[in-house]
Amino acid sequence: MSTLWLVATPIGNLGDLSPRAVEVLAAVELVCCEDTRRTGKLLQHAGIRANRLAVCNEHTEFNLTSQVLDVLSSGANVAVVSDAGSPGISDPGERLVAAAIEAGHTVSAVPGPTAATMAVTISGLPSGRHVMEGFLPRKGRERTGRIAEIAAETRTVVLYEAPHRIERTLADLLSACGPDRPVSVSRELTKLHEETVRGTLGSIEVGEPRGEYVIVLGGASTESAPVSDDDVRLALHDAIAGGASKRDAAAQVAAATGRRRRDVYQMVVESDASTPG
Numbered sequence: 001m002s003t004l005w006l007v008a009t010p011i012g013n014l015g016d017l018s019p020r021a022v023e024v025l026a027a028v029e030l031v032c033c034e035d036t037r038r039t040g041k042l043l044q045h046a047g048i049r050a051n052r053l054a055v056c057n058e059h060t061e062f063n064l065t066s067q068v069l070d071v072l073s074s075g076a077n078v079a080v081v082s083d084a085g086s087p088g089i090s091d092p093g094e095r096l097v098a099a100a101i102e103a104g105h106t107v108s109a110v111p112g113p114t115a116a117t118m119a120v121t122i123s124g125l126p127s128g129r130h131v132m133e134g135f136l137p138r139k140g141r142e143r144t145g146r147i148a149e150i151a152a153e154t155r156t157v158v159l160y161e162a163p164h165r166i167e168r169t170l171a172d173l174l175s176a177c178g179p180d181r182p183v184s185v186s187r188e189l190t191k192l193h194e195e196t197v198r199g200t201l202g203s204i205e206v207g208e209p210r211g212e213y214v215i216v217l218g219g220a221s222t223e224s225a226p227v228s229d230d231d232v233r234l235a236l237h238d239a240i241a242g243g244a245s246k247r248d249a250a251a252q253v254a255a256a257t258g259r260r261r262r263d264v265y266q267m268v269v270e271s272d273a274s275t276p277g
């Protein structure tokens with residue numbers, strides 16, 4: 001049975017190209033990559049003689065799918081690589097994987113470097129439960145909404161960022177999360193000028209923006225995680241359904257959420273007024 005291989009490549013240091021990555025890349029019929037020149041150089045460095053390369057990026061991945069499925073159906077194997085790191089992580093690959101699975105082919109990977117994993121493991125922040133957010137939306141409500149979600153997230157959050165946007169993103173995170181939130185910012189991982197600065201959003205200084213960045217943000221503390229109005233309404237509903245009077249329900253929920261009792265009672269009154277009948 002033929003296999004679609006997702007092959008991780010170095011994020012800066014060529015020494016991180018694994019022997020198994022070389023073995024698989026040398027053996028496949030077709031290598032799908034973001035940039036044929038860049039991948040051509042990597043293959044050359046690994047001593048792999050030119051195999052067939054096809055461009056796979058956000059514009060071509062859709063059309064490339066049928067070509068890849070044809071190669072797999074002919075019994076040959078295909079590899080997917082990105083410019084750096086693991087394909088499918090903020091990089092093309094996801095669509096090809098879904099299509100290959102759908103068509104009944106084997107999908108496997110040669111795991112290796114991923115900037116997110118390296119950054120979270122060296123951050124000093126809790127890594128057991130973390131979420132990978134990749135790149136933030138660039139602007140508008142989508143960005144504001146995502147940052148608000150991230151501010152309320154209690155797990156460690158990993159973000160990718162380009163050098164020309166690092167300061168703006170750290171400033172936006174500071175406004176949403178406050179100055180005390182722990183953060184670690186890594187740049188140029190595995191390269192000569194690798195650097196990780198650790199501190200809080202209020203104190204961190206990244207200096208002259210250079211290279212590629214990963215931001216690792218500590219989660220919101222569970223005690224101070226903001227409680228939304230919907231959460232308050234739900235808690236009120238549960239308390240009243242459990243037999244509490246409106247006044248007692250408001251007192252209980254205010255104590256549990258840290259909201260003012262008067263405000264919570266007002267929400268009971270408003271929800272009564274908006275209930276039909």
Ligand code: SAM
Binds near residue numbers: 082090161162189
């Ligand atoms: N697929 C890649 C991976 O597995 O990490 C990520 C590709 S994404 C298009 C590129 C982003 O990854 C960069 O903007 C940066 O945020 C992060 N990145 C990649 N290499 C990095 C490195 N050596 N140091 C720091 N961040 C890096």
